[in-house]
Amino acid sequence: MDNIKDLNTDENPDKSTEKLILKAAKDVFHRKGLAGARMQEIADEAGLNKAMLHYYFRTKDKLFEAIFSEECCGFFDKLADLINVDLPLLEKIEHFVENYTELLLKNSYIPAFIISEMHHNPEKIKHMFIDRIFSVKYKFLGDITTAVSLGLIKPVDPRQLIVNIIALCIFPIAARPMLTLMLEFNDKEYLDFIETRKKEVAKFIINSIKIN
């Protein structure tokens, strides 16, 4: 019995050191990006010293990798669950917009982070979700193609519709600082605005594609 690293003898009884590091690193990487993040800042935010970060994760790159591969996997798994739900297309879109927006709100740093790091280090983060992205895409494409061929919705390019749906959900989360500036929101107003979108965006999409 030599592996008792979760003894938690310090002042954070319910959080192991590793968890503290991961939490702090997540926040700092989110705020500053990979290149802008400083190991010192992560250590400070975790209430530890730099040496501990290296003890647990060896390098900054490995720490980054550990966090975001897990975050991205979890995020895309939940996304897949939303797409695989068994509903007619219009109800599925309604369900998707509402729950995807909720998921994005709970992981509000992920969209801007992926957009940003995909531009700066595409090769470094592609592999975090490339395996999971295709099943989501094919399921969604199939649903739309079927609905079109059954005459349930207007004829549309399924790829364009998917991009429209995703754009309407992701953009207001990814561009929060810009939206907040432009529409002069405080935090509450912003969150209310997004809450309203859960219903409004679904209506906006369905109005556009439904057969009159």
Next chain:
Amino acid sequence: MDNIKDLNTDENPDKSTEKLILKAAKDVFHRKGLAGARMQEIADEAGLNKAMLHYYFRTKDKLFEAIFSEECCGFFDKLADLINVDLPLLEKIEHFVENYTELLLKNSYIPAFIISEMHHNPEKIKHMFIDRIFSVKYKFLGDITTAVSLGLIKPVDPRQLIVNIIALCIFPIAARPMLTLMLEFNDKEYLDFIETRKKEVAKFIINSIKIN
């Protein structure tokens, strides 16, 4: 007559040194972001040495500022032109989507850049466009509010509609690497897809808000 800096005696007869630096810096900042960009890389790409960058722009921050304040101003000025065009709302939206998409394509690095740097250094880049953003917003808000009150379109929250329009235009440009990965595009396929969107997105929006 001691100011003859545009003599262009070197192998780039039509580009001053300052222009070479700005061009290289723009590309590198775009690829790597402010924090990830290296003065050495900019110098290499411009075919010069680091000392020249400091000679012309003193610091990395000032070089960054010089490029993106100009880029952002130009971008938002053109955006304002699109909003101020004198057309009925539905035609204006059609005109806007087509021309804004074209503008975004020509400045394809700006959306992801603004999203990314607004998260990492909001205070550093807000001032680049804060003065220009409001006139655009109020004009657009006014147009939509008028159209709603005249019964020309369905009743909608003008702010939600604006965010929808912008999201549909910006997202596919900002998230190009993600889209390319997900839809397995090569460069030509991606550009064709965006070209198609110029018409499709306008139809998508108008279908949703027009009175039947």
Next chain:
DNA sequence: GTCTATATAGGGATAGAC
């Protein structure tokens, strides 16, 4: 496992020759 102290490199910035 956790800390302090330190090695080493990288990168922004400057000095000074031409």
Next chain:
DNA sequence: GTCTATCCCTATATAGAC
């Protein structure tokens, strides 16, 4: 204006005591 050489701080990473 342009270059080479160098300064010096910052940041990642490691060594070693406890």
